[in-house]
Amino acid sequence: MSTPLVLVAHGSRDPRSARAMAAAAAAVRGARPDLDVRLCFLDLSAPSVDQVVDAVAAEGHSSAVVVPLLLGSAFHARVDLPALLAAGRARNPGLDLVQADVLGDDERLVAAVRDRVRATGVTLDDAEIGVVLAAVGSSCAAANARTANIAPRLLAGTAWSGAETCFATTAPSLPQTVFRLRAGGARRIVVAPWFLAPGLLTDRLKLQATEHAPDALFADAIGAHPLLAEVALDRYRGGLELLSDTRIELSA
Incomplete structure (x- = not known):
């Protein structure tokens, strides 16, 4: 057995x-x-x-x-x-x-998020793409710092303009992160949830994206x-x- x-x-x-x-x-x-x-x-x-x-x-x-x-x-x-x-x-x-x-933050899960970004229709060689890695957020600053370090790893093997982390429950917010990416040269934004499943927080992030970056694409959660x-x-x-x-x- x-x-x-x-x-x-x-x-x-x-x-x-x-x-x-x-x-x-x-x-x-x-x-x-x-x-x-x-x-x-x-x-x-x-x-x-x-x-x-x-x-x-x-x-x-x-x-x-x-x-x-x-x-x-x-x-x-x-x-x-x-x-x-x-x-x-x-x-x-x-x-x-x-x-x-x-x-x-296993590297394979980072790769899974990269796949979810690609599934929105963007290509790895598109230098106009900026990715917002959208996570829950924590009251622990050290935990948020560890999560923030995941975003740059999304850029491996791509020509994307940049990747930055935002949090649903603390700063930096999605609008702040979108602003930074655009200031860094991103012309198109993809929001990539660092979530295993969709839910109320991903809905909140999607609403913020609609309000502050209406042309942004929203990738699926990691899921199955x-x-x-x-x-x-x-x-x-x-x-x-x-x-x-x-x-x-x-x-x-």
């Missing part, structure tokens, strides 16, 4: 988010049809982490690797999910749960891109290694 892969998404009141994460989970299953892949959510969407963890235990599994479908290692990954998994272990003492790394599946499966393999190391330590 293989070790199940439990994908944990954020959850949202917007049903588009759950659909996008279900499609991402389906992409993972498609890449590894031999693997038991399950999807759950931290909040607002079903099934919950508790429900899936308890189902894994009830079906007789002795372990599972939990992969957070999160782009950053913030409160949800460091506090919320570990607490839920600790409670799951307490309810199911025979179940070994290992939390793998978040998806993070094949490269997301690759990263999730790499995190799963890393979790399996942690699981193996833990068992060796316990038997020593």
Whole structure:
């Protein structure tokens, strides 16, 4: 019996988010049809982490690797999910749960965003293109600085004029970022969400783009891109290694 892969998404009141994460989970299953892949959510969407963890235990599994479908290692990954998994272990003492790394800013996800930009119809050699990488934003300045460093990586292999980061919940805003890109020579703007799924915040960003850059193109969220599946499966393999190391330590 293989070790199940439990994908944990954020959850949202917007049903588009759950659909996008279900499609991402389906992409993972498609890449590894031999693997038991399950999807759950931290909040607002079903099934919950508790429900899936308890189902894994009830079906007789002795372990599972939990992969957070999160782009950053913030409160949800460091506090919320570990607490839920600790409670799951307490309810199911025979179940070994290992939390793998978040998806993070893996270069493959940057490439996936680049693909989403290209899907709007722009070409890699178009020097008039300026890209706004639109992210959630954090109250932590260091976290925002790390996210801001992703935008220049989008330019790899392109002739695009520039790439800058904006945030939905803090500065710099989308209008400010568009202004900087145009000052730097961009004639056409593409807004690229650094989001796994569409939702209320991407809608807010799209509205801002409509108001302040009406000629801008708006790319899709990362969603069920094949490269997301690759990263999730790499995190799963890393979790399996942690699981193996833990068992060796316990038997020593």
